[in-house]
Structures are given as C-alpha cells and as structure tokens.
Amino acid sequence: MITGILFKFHLTKIFPALKHKNYRFYFSGQLISLIGTWLQTVAQGWLVYDLTRSPFLVGLIGAVQFLPILVFGIIGGVLADKFDKRRLLILTQGISLILALILGILTLLGLINIWIIGIMAFLLGLVNAIDTPGRQSFAIDLVGKEHLHSAIALNIGSFNGARVIGPAVAGFLIAKFGAGITFILNGFTFLGPLIALSAMKLAPSKEKPRQQHPILALKTGLRYSYYHPIIKTLLLFTVVFSIFGFSYTTMLPVIAERVYHQGAFGLGLLFSSAGLGAVIGTVVVSVLYTKYPTKSLLLGGSFLFAISLFIFAVTSDFTFALTLLFLSGVGFASQMALIVTTIQNNVENHLRGRVMSIFTTCLLGMQPIGNLQIGYLSEHLGSSVAISFGATIVFLFATYLYFTFTKLENIEYSAIT
Numbered sequence: 001m002i003t004g005i006l007f008k009f010h011l012t013k014i015f016p017a018l019k020h021k022n023y024r025f026y027f028s029g030q031l032i033s034l035i036g037t038w039l040q041t042v043a044q045g046w047l048v049y050d051l052t053r054s055p056f057l058v059g060l061i062g063a064v065q066f067l068p069i070l071v072f073g074i075i076g077g078v079l080a081d082k083f084d085k086r087r088l089l090i091l092t093q094g095i096s097l098i099l100a101l102i103l104g105i106l107t108l109l110g111l112i113n114i115w116i117i118g119i120m121a122f123l124l125g126l127v128n129a130i131d132t133p134g135r136q137s138f139a140i141d142l143v144g145k146e147h148l149h150s151a152i153a154l155n156i157g158s159f160n161g162a163r164v165i166g167p168a169v170a171g172f173l174i175a176k177f178g179a180g181i182t183f184i185l186n187g188f189t190f191l192g193p194l195i196a197l198s199a200m201k202l203a204p205s206k207e208k209p210r211q212q213h214p215i216l217a218l219k220t221g222l223r224y225s226y227y228h229p230i231i232k233t234l235l236l237f238t239v240v241f242s243i244f245g246f247s248y249t250t251m252l253p254v255i256a257e258r259v260y261h262q263g264a265f266g267l268g269l270l271f272s273s274a275g276l277g278a279v280i281g282t283v284v285v286s287v288l289y290t291k292y293p294t295k296s297l298l299l300g301g302s303f304l305f306a307i308s309l310f311i312f313a314v315t316s317d318f319t320f321a322l323t324l325l326f327l328s329g330v331g332f333a334s335q336m337a338l339i340v341t342t343i344q345n346n347v348e349n350h351l352r353g354r355v356m357s358i359f360t361t362c363l364l365g366m367q368p369i370g371n372l373q374i375g376y377l378s379e380h381l382g383s384s385v386a387i388s389f390g391a392t393i394v395f396l397f398a399t400y401l402y403f404t405f406t407k408l409e410n411i412e413y414s415a416i417t
Helices: 002-014 021-052 055-082 085-108 114-143 148-177 179-189 191-199 214-227 229-244 246-258 264-288 294-314 318-346 349-365 367-381 383-416
Strands: none
Touching: 021 055, 021 085, 021 114, 021 148, 021 179, 021 191, 021 246, 021 264, 055 085, 055 114, 055 214, 055 246, 055 349, 055 367, 085 114, 085 179, 085 191, 114 148, 114 318, 114 349, 148 179, 148 264, 148 318, 179 191, 214 229, 214 349, 229 246, 229 318, 229 349, 229 367, 229 383, 246 264, 246 367, 246 383, 264 294, 264 318, 294 318, 294 383, 318 349, 349 367, 367 383
16 A cells, blocks of 8 residues: 555655645546547558558548648647537547447448548547647646646557557457458447546636637637647648658558558557556657757657658668667657747647647647658558658658757747746
C-alpha cells in the first residue's frame, strides 16, 4: 500500500494533471478508446491492401477518412465553443461505436468491399471532425491552465501508448481471426470514454458562450489565427508535417509486405515501435518542459523525427527499421505536445475551440492531401522515395521554423510564462 502511494505521488509529480479526478476519468477512458482506434487503423489499411493490392487505394481510403476534417473541422470548433463539450463528446463517441460495429459485422458476413470501406471511413471522419476539436479544447476544463501542458502531454501519450498496444493486438487478431473481429472489438472500446464522461462531476462554467452567427464565429477564429504570429507559424508547420511527415503511416501495410516481407504481425510491430517512442517522448516533454526553452525541445523533436524517418525510408533491415520508428516516435510526440501547448497557452479562452479546430484541420484535415501524394509517389516511384522526400521537406521546414522562432522568441516567452 505504501509503495502504491509513493508511486502515485511520484507519478503526479511528473504528470501533475493526474491530480485532477475528472482528468483521471478522461485519461483512462480515452486510452481504452484509442487502443480500439489503432486496432481499426491497422485492420482497415490491411483489409484495403488485401482486397486491392494497390498502394494508391490504401492512400485514397486514408484520404477519404480525413476529408471531412478538412471540410468540416472548423465547424466542429464552432460547435465546441457553443455547446457543452461533455455532452458533445458523449454523442460523438456513441456514434463511433455504432459505425465500428456495423463495419465489423459487414466484414464478418463477407459483404465488405472497397466502396463500403470508403463510405464507413468517410462517416467516421465526419464524426471525428466534431469530436477532435471538442476533445482538444476540453482539457483545460478538467485541469486548468496551470497543468495544461501536463494534460496535453498525457493526451498525446495516451494516443501513442495506444499506438504501442493497439497495432500489436491488431496484428495478432487479423492473423488469427481476420479484420472483422478487430473492428468489433474497436466498437466495444468506445464504452470506455462513454463511462468516463458520464462519471465526471464538472462545475458549471462561469464563462457564458458568446452568441455569434456561425459564419461570423468562423471568420473570427480564422482571422485571430492568421494575425497571431506564433499560432500562425505553428499552424503552418503543422500543415507541412501532416502532408509530408505523418502520412508515412498510411504506407506501412505496403512497406511491411513489399520491403520487409512481414505479415500482419510485423505490421503491428512497425506501428507499435513508433508508438513506444512517442510514449517516451511524452515523458521527456513533461519532465523537461520547465527546464529547457520550448523552442529547443520543439525543434529538437522535429529534427529527430525527420532524420529518423529519412533513414527508415532507405533501410531494408527490419530490426533497424523498428529502432528508427521508435526514434521518430520520440520526435513526433515532442514536437506535437509542444505545438499544442504553445497554441493553447496563447489563445483566448472564448476562441479555444475554434483555434483548436483549425489546428485539427491542419494536422488531420491535410492528411487527404498527404495520403494522396504519398500513395501516388509510392505507386510510381516506390515507398522509399515517397517517404524520404517527405522527411526532407519536414527537415527543411523545421530549419525555417528555427529561424522564425528566433525572431518571435521574446513574444513567445512573454505569452506562455
């Protein structure tokens, strides 16, 4: 018992957001759900490639899933600022549960085809266009501004912790039972956040939502983001990273089979290695956040991601590839945690949902473009060329970001300290 108390005390020192009971509920529920999300991500990519043998169609389905976020993501931010976030999240998680079960049942019955997968991916993306900005702007309601950096690091950590467990489990399930069971299991994982959200006890918000016409609310959020020098710079980098960096994950089913001659289990290991690295990156950010300049940690993570991904693109050794994806995961988590923290610390509270929805659009909404470009390049030039090209673009833009942040350094620290 004493050991358990000491462990909990040490953990809350590293991650002070865990001191808040509501956040502990939220974190636990999201971790369960995100494991399911990775189950579906791996199973969907594998199923599309198994049905079509086409890298381009794997990228296309990924693009279809994120297209609604590009088109409707900012509207999701308006809804997050206007309505009760907890009720909004209960609704989106419930719909996601239903969609996953339908996809699983159709797959088990042998009724699945590329068109149905595309439709279900689009519908899930539509739900995520509302869900994601709601979740991102909900964190400050649970922990306050003091522990916001810790909550954001843990949110990214849960996403990537699930990325360790989910793909490994997915690889095993697909190999033994097929993709259908994997989709079904994902559906049941949405019960985690539904139970957690229902168990929270939140004080009524003291700040009443401002009554604005939706179109005016959209314009206000866009104008604010465009004219804020720090937020604008970070959003631009997020666009570049989404299109040329994170899109590599779409091609992992192709790489697993064509380059490393691995089955579903090997594919799961590739995803899990990157996820494990991102978990470590989360701890690094939480521990070093108050000790080193934000700029140094953010850009260090960006360079680590780009260099590791470039070497991964040209290696044919599977074990070395796992190590490189681990390092890219460390870099990914470091840069994303600090980008989100810096944006949230600089944004005005009544605009938080809209600005975070713009960030979501930049990160996830740009993935249709990223998935299409990497699918096209992989189809015609090979996955190695496609991924190394993207890693080079990320590296060059991170260098540009370094010099830009040097100019904005005084503004940044006056804003976030």
